[in-house]
Amino acid sequence: MASLDAIDRNILRLLRLDARMNNVKIAEEVGLSPSACMRRIRIMEDSNVIRGYTVLADTASIESTIAVIINITLERQTEEHLDRFEAAVQKHPEIRECFLMTGGSDYLLRVEVANAGEFERIHKEILSTLPGVLRIHSSFSIRNVLATRIKSRR
Incomplete structure (x- = not known):
């Protein structure tokens, strides 16, 4: 994957704060359509920028x-x-x-x-x-x- 732009970094920031945040909310926060936002997330997942999602349990x-x-x-x-x-x-x-x-x-x-x-x-x-x-x-x-x-x- 090419280097991350400001929108990609913002998507990552939001997912780090709340990995359960839905795509519509993320798209709204970063100024993209839901489909464009989901496409970026999938590209980051496919290229292992996003390696997975987890639960932090006490x-x-x-x-x-x-x-x-x-x-x-x-x-x-x-x-x-x-x-x-x-x-x-x-x-x-x-x-x-x-x-x-x-x-x-x-x-x-x-x-x-x-x-x-x-x-x-x-x-x-x-x-x-x-x-x-x-x-x-x-x-x-x-x-x-x-x-x-x-x-x-x-």
Whole structure:
């Protein structure tokens, strides 16, 4: 897809605020007809600018989970090592997020666990077997202060 114009960026902004906003409302907000707006959204979906839609749930109220933030340092930062690591991470649904980082570590991962025993299993069976890992540094969250900046529907 070519670079995004101001209208595309505005559509993305609106969808980030409320992914359930209907197309007619989005079109009205950005000054397009509903069909033109839907065409732009579909193009962004087809080109993976929009990779999907999701629900942000308060996992603490649904289930007792602990977010674990994991810093990973690789043995080498070559393209081959980065690609192998990223391909391996994508095979494990336990890993909720993975970011390539600058600074002290190469990657930041987020997993959610019910308890320390579950994290020990993930550490032993997944994290320590990922290709090229030199160092793993994990931190357990105390509580989530801010998950997103979307407006509340209440």
